[in-house]
Amino acid sequence: MKKIKIQKRVKDHILEGSRAIALTINNINPDVISAYPITPQTHIVEDLAKFKAEGTANYEYVRAESEFAAASIILGACATGSRVYSATSSQGLLLMIEVLYNISGMRLPIVMTCANRAVSAPINIWNDHSDAMAVRDSGWLQFFSEDHQEAVYQHILAFKIAEKMQLPALVNVDGFILTHSYEPVSIPSKSLISKYLPAYKPESGTYLDPKNPITLGGFFSSDAYFKTREDIFQDFNLSLEEIKKEYLKLKKVFNFKDNGNGLVEYSGAKKPKTILITMGSLAGTIKETLKDYRDIGLLKITTFRPFPAEEILKATKSCKNIAVIEKAISPGSGGPLYNEVKAAIFENEKINIKNYIVGLGGKDISQKIIQKIIKDSNNKNKKITFVG
Amino acid sequence: MEQIRIHGRGGQGVVTAAELIAIAAFNEGKYAQAFPNFGVERTGAPIQSYARISKEPIITREQIYNPTVLIIQDVTLLDTEDITTGASKNTIFIINAPKNYTLRTKLPSKKVFFCAATEIALEIFGKNIVNTVILGAFAKHSELLSLESLKIAIQEKFKDKGASIIEKNIKAIEQAYND
CATH class of the missing domain: 3.40.50.970 (Thiamin diphosphate (ThDP)-binding fold, Pyr/PP domains)
Structure with a gap:
C-alpha cells in the first residue's frame, strides 16, 4: 500500500x-x-x-x-x-x-x-x-x-x-x-x-x-x-x-515542498480506481481517511478560477470513477464543481462521474461520510447525492 | 492521537480552553489543533470545542466523535444533553463538580475525576469562569500536558489582558492541579 x-x-x-x-x-x-x-x-x-x-x-x-x-x-x-x-x-x-x-x-x-x-x-x-x-x-x-x-x-x-x-x-x-x-x-x-x-x-x-x-x-x-x-x-x-x-x-x-503545481494537487494511490475531487479544508479530512485505502486518490483543486480543466483531464485519464465532493449546490442543476469537472473530462466518456453534496451550512463532514462516499462511488445509480 | 472534547456553555470560555490546550501542546514540541463548534452564538447555550494532540501532523478536520478525554465545564449538561456520545471505557472524564458529587448519569468509563472549578473560580475571579481552572485538573489527570507549559500558554494567550489576569489564572490552575 x-x-x-x-x-x-x-x-x-x-x-x-x-x-x-x-x-x-x-x-x-x-x-x-x-x-x-x-x-x-x-x-x-x-x-x-x-x-x-x-x-x-x-x-x-x-x-x-x-x-x-x-x-x-x-x-x-x-x-x-x-x-x-x-x-x-x-x-x-x-x-x-x-x-x-x-x-x-x-x-x-x-x-x-x-x-x-x-x-x-x-x-x-x-x-x-x-x-x-x-x-x-x-x-x-x-x-x-x-x-x-x-x-x-x-x-x-x-x-x-x-x-x-x-x-x-x-x-x-x-x-x-x-x-x-x-x-x-x-x-x-x-x-x-x-x-x-x-x-x-x-x-x-x-x-x-x-x-x-x-x-x-x-x-x-x-x-x-x-x-x-x-x-x-x-x-x-x-x-x-x-x-x-x-x-x-x-x-x-x-522553501517548502508539496505535490501541487498551484492549480491542483494529487495525493494517494499511483493507479487509482477512484479519484475524489474536492476544494479547501475538506482535503485534509479526506487525506486522513485515505490512509486506509490503497486504490483511491484525491485531486485537490487549489485554483478554481481559472479552472484547471486540462490538469483534471490528465490526472483522471485512467481511473474508473470520479466522486466530486463539494459544499455548494446549484438548484436545478448540480454541484458547480461537478458540472465543471464533467465538462473537463467530456472526452473521457467511460468514466463514471458522481456528485456528492456535503457540509452545507457547516454540517460536519466526518471520515465516516468520506468512507460512505468511496463505497458508493462505483455504483452507477443516482448521479447527485446529498450526504449528511 | 489524543482527542479532547470540551462541553460547556457560551460565556464559560469553552473555546479558549481548547486553544490553551493546543498552545501548551505545541510549546511541548507536539502537533496540535483546536477549533470551536457553537450551536448558536448565545451566552448560556451549550457549546463544544475540540483539541487534538499528536506526534504526527494533524490533517483531519472532522469534529471529535470518539474523545480520549471529555472535559465537562457544566455538570448540568449531563442531565440535558447526550454529551457522552462516542466516549469509551478508556475515556478520561474531567468534570466541574464538588468532590462528593453524585452523578445522575452513568458514564462508560471509571476514569472520572471531579474538580471543584466553580468554587475555585468564584474564590479567585469572583465569577463562574472555569475554563482555565479545569485545565489544571486536566493536566494532572490526563498527564497530556505539564502544568508548566499550561502556565506559559496562559501567559501567551492572555498577554493583552494584563498581569493581574494572568496571575489569577495561573493561581487558579495551580489550585486545581494541587487539589
Missing part, C-alpha cells in the same frame, strides 16, 4: 487561522485596507485594524459602513495605483457583487479573502462554498486553501498573479474550520516576501494620476465592450501557466 506522504514542516507558531492571514497581509505591505466586519471573517480585519492602532502597520485602514462601501473604497484606492486588500464572507460578499464586476472590468489587481460561509435564508453562520460560487463569473481569480500554511502562501501568490495579470483575486478559506482554528504555521517575514513580491508599481496609464489623466470604467460601445470580455477570458487562460510558474518560484523562495 502506498502511504500518503504528509510533508513535515517546522512551524514557528501556533496561531488562529485569521491571525496567520492578518500577519501575512501586514508583511505583504498593502497601501490600503478597507473592510466591514462579518462572521467568520471578522477576526482577520480586527487583527489588521489592531496592527494599525498599535503602530506596527504602514497601510491606511479605512472603516466602511457596509460591504458595498468597503468594495467601493478598495476599488477607488486600487484605481490610484495602490496595493489594496479586503476580506469578507457570505452576505457581505453578495452585497459587494456589483462592485466586484466593476473591479475586474477595470482590471484592478485587488486581493480579498473570503472566509467561506453559507448564505441566508435561513440564517447560518457556518461554512460552505455557496458564497464563492455566487461570484464565480465575476472575473476574479479564485484560490481555495486546505490549511493555515496554504492560506498564507496563497495570499502571497494571489498578489503576485493579480498584479502580473491585472486581475483581482479571491482567496477562499473555510469559515471557522480555518479562520477560527489553531494549528502550527510559519509566517514569512516582510523581507522574504518582498523578494518574491516586489513593491507594486503599475504601469503609467493604467491608474488614476493627475499628471497623466485617464478614464477608468467609462462608457464602451458594444464592439469595445465585447472585446474587454474576450480579453479578460484570454488573460484568465494565460494565468493558468503563470500560476504554475509562480508556484514553482514560491516553493523555492519560501
Whole structure:
C-alpha cells in the first residue's frame, strides 16, 4: 500500500487561522485596507485594524459602513495605483457583487479573502462554498486553501498573479474550520516576501494620476465592450501557466515542498480506481481517511478560477470513477464543481462521474461520510447525492 | 492521537480552553489543533470545542466523535444533553463538580475525576469562569500536558489582558492541579 506522504514542516507558531492571514497581509505591505466586519471573517480585519492602532502597520485602514462601501473604497484606492486588500464572507460578499464586476472590468489587481460561509435564508453562520460560487463569473481569480500554511502562501501568490495579470483575486478559506482554528504555521517575514513580491508599481496609464489623466470604467460601445470580455477570458487562460510558474518560484523562495503545481494537487494511490475531487479544508479530512485505502486518490483543486480543466483531464485519464465532493449546490442543476469537472473530462466518456453534496451550512463532514462516499462511488445509480 | 472534547456553555470560555490546550501542546514540541463548534452564538447555550494532540501532523478536520478525554465545564449538561456520545471505557472524564458529587448519569468509563472549578473560580475571579481552572485538573489527570507549559500558554494567550489576569489564572490552575 502506498502511504500518503504528509510533508513535515517546522512551524514557528501556533496561531488562529485569521491571525496567520492578518500577519501575512501586514508583511505583504498593502497601501490600503478597507473592510466591514462579518462572521467568520471578522477576526482577520480586527487583527489588521489592531496592527494599525498599535503602530506596527504602514497601510491606511479605512472603516466602511457596509460591504458595498468597503468594495467601493478598495476599488477607488486600487484605481490610484495602490496595493489594496479586503476580506469578507457570505452576505457581505453578495452585497459587494456589483462592485466586484466593476473591479475586474477595470482590471484592478485587488486581493480579498473570503472566509467561506453559507448564505441566508435561513440564517447560518457556518461554512460552505455557496458564497464563492455566487461570484464565480465575476472575473476574479479564485484560490481555495486546505490549511493555515496554504492560506498564507496563497495570499502571497494571489498578489503576485493579480498584479502580473491585472486581475483581482479571491482567496477562499473555510469559515471557522480555518479562520477560527489553531494549528502550527510559519509566517514569512516582510523581507522574504518582498523578494518574491516586489513593491507594486503599475504601469503609467493604467491608474488614476493627475499628471497623466485617464478614464477608468467609462462608457464602451458594444464592439469595445465585447472585446474587454474576450480579453479578460484570454488573460484568465494565460494565468493558468503563470500560476504554475509562480508556484514553482514560491516553493523555492519560501522553501517548502508539496505535490501541487498551484492549480491542483494529487495525493494517494499511483493507479487509482477512484479519484475524489474536492476544494479547501475538506482535503485534509479526506487525506486522513485515505490512509486506509490503497486504490483511491484525491485531486485537490487549489485554483478554481481559472479552472484547471486540462490538469483534471490528465490526472483522471485512467481511473474508473470520479466522486466530486463539494459544499455548494446549484438548484436545478448540480454541484458547480461537478458540472465543471464533467465538462473537463467530456472526452473521457467511460468514466463514471458522481456528485456528492456535503457540509452545507457547516454540517460536519466526518471520515465516516468520506468512507460512505468511496463505497458508493462505483455504483452507477443516482448521479447527485446529498450526504449528511 | 489524543482527542479532547470540551462541553460547556457560551460565556464559560469553552473555546479558549481548547486553544490553551493546543498552545501548551505545541510549546511541548507536539502537533496540535483546536477549533470551536457553537450551536448558536448565545451566552448560556451549550457549546463544544475540540483539541487534538499528536506526534504526527494533524490533517483531519472532522469534529471529535470518539474523545480520549471529555472535559465537562457544566455538570448540568449531563442531565440535558447526550454529551457522552462516542466516549469509551478508556475515556478520561474531567468534570466541574464538588468532590462528593453524585452523578445522575452513568458514564462508560471509571476514569472520572471531579474538580471543584466553580468554587475555585468564584474564590479567585469572583465569577463562574472555569475554563482555565479545569485545565489544571486536566493536566494532572490526563498527564497530556505539564502544568508548566499550561502556565506559559496562559501567559501567551492572555498577554493583552494584563498581569493581574494572568496571575489569577495561573493561581487558579495551580489550585486545581494541587487539589
